[in-house]
Amino acid sequence: MFSDRVKSIELSGIRKIFDLAQGEVINLGLGEPDFQPPEVVKKALAEGVMRGYNKYGPSKGFPELRELLAEKYSKYTELAADNVLVTVGATEGFMATMQSIVNPGDEVLYPDPGFVIYNPHIRIPGGRPVSYPLLQENEFVPTQEDLEKRITKKTKAIIVNSPNNPTGGVLTDAAIKMIIDLAEDNDLLIISDEVYFNLVYEGEPKTFLGKYDKLIFVNSFSKEFAMTGWRLGYLIAPKEYIEQIGKIHYYTVACPMSPIEYAAIVALKEAPNYVFEMRKEFRKRRDLMYSLLRDIDGVEPNLPKGAFYMFPRVNVDDVVETVKDVVKEGVLCTPGNAFGTNAIDHIRFSYAASEEDIKKGMEIFAEVVKKHRKN
Ligand SMILES: Cc1ncc(COP(=O)(O)O)c(C=O)c1O
Structure with a gap:
């Protein structure tokens, strides 16, 4: 009944991973600013x-x-x-x-x-x-x-x-x-x-x-x-x-x-300058997340020059399983395989989140990485 065209495409499986989270979550999976539009x-x-x-x-x-x-x-x-x-x-x-x-x-x-x-x-x-x-x-x-x-x-x-x-x-x-x-x-x-x-x-x-x-x-x-x-x-x-x-x-x-x-x-x-106010906040959060990720053994963060994402390479046994465990612990993030085939050993974290959430999220992530760390 359906066209070859529609059968050739699929929706992303990310939602399924996010569904593993229970109760309150720290959302570092967001693809949007955590701000509201200007008043x-x-x-x-x-x-x-x-x-x-x-x-x-x-x-x-x-x-x-x-x-x-x-x-x-x-x-x-x-x-x-x-x-x-x-x-x-x-x-x-x-x-x-x-x-x-x-x-x-x-x-x-x-x-x-x-x-x-x-x-x-x-x-x-x-x-x-x-x-x-x-x-x-x-x-x-x-x-x-x-x-x-x-x-x-x-x-x-x-x-x-x-x-x-x-x-x-x-x-x-x-x-x-x-x-x-x-x-x-x-x-x-x-x-x-x-x-x-x-x-x-x-x-x-x-x-x-x-x-x-x-x-x-x-x-x-x-x-x-x-x-x-x-x-x-x-x-x-x-x-x-x-x-x-x-x-x-x-x-x-x-x-x-x-x-x-x-x-x-x-x-x-x-409101032509609204974005620059957000950018000031994002920069602080980027620097915070970068310094926290750098301290985790087995994680190699990049210092992003734009947007609000960090995309570190992680040296773990299985990235998708690691992400699933991070999500089960209440921190949303996205495995590299959601974005293609060349970065399957990466995880995307969005820093469009509060500093408190970034700190807590990175603490939890560090604990999970310890369990999955490749020797
Ligand atoms: C690189 C990139 N292009 C386009 C879009 C889609 O933007 P819009 O909300 O305007 O459809 C996004 C949204 O996340 C994006 O990250």
Whole structure:
């Protein structure tokens, strides 16, 4: 009864592991800020509803919102509202992108470890996902050799994600240039997932925007304004890409959610610095978690340069069994195999949690690691 397409994909098994936890948990498994949206933005949502923004809006998003987004990124390149498509989270932006560019048999490069949607989003329109490794010894930055040897005549696009989930890695200027050179030489599209854009701990964001013409920049209000549940994202791309991707978007969601767009306009105008307040907190928690993990025998943490994840390598008999035991002890975290095949000896911890939870969580983790430590 079901299509081959749907039968070829599966939901992540992580929930099953999280279900092992009983009672109160320390949640270091979260993929979202533990903050609420700014007060002014919460009020704006209620106001939008009361003022009657409850009807269908323009399919590509409110013109004012598209203009504000174009303006926000205009320091990187010349942009107008026509270059912006407002989507239902970055997730829908990705799906509409893939449906618009991938023909059956096309190959798309994507990072492994990487965010869980890339592989199925390539496969659903009939594409072939080709993963490239991100390794701790290279600070989770891909090498030219690893990318080059995966490019064939069928390669259509490369997905990049910096700051990265799950590794916390950030691409260097040199890596960005190397990827753009490869894309230019091989006539590839670059799809750049920059949902953690402003969550960098050293210097300015390092973006692909303005550096390559065949670029689809994917971003979201989810992390920057702590509004993951409101489901609002956006794409920035050449106008003709927005026109084409906008067709799939129209037939999928009709339009974004009007009251949320109303609130998003207020977010951009009145809370542009909110993310930097969160970033200050995240930095403290990152440093805390890093120092605690470093003291555990058998655990090799990386010092992440962005996002809010730590992705240490752990020297234990079995990572999934270790994670299951950690979860049974009430601390949620995610085994590396949830993010692909190249980092099965890693565990992802989110530090979007209170300092108290991080301290308790690391204590419990240290005890469990002792039991599973490889000799
Ligand atoms: C790297 C990355 N891209 C995209 C998303 C999805 O974002 P959105 O909530 O805007 O759909 C996430 C969410 O965790 C993510 O980590």
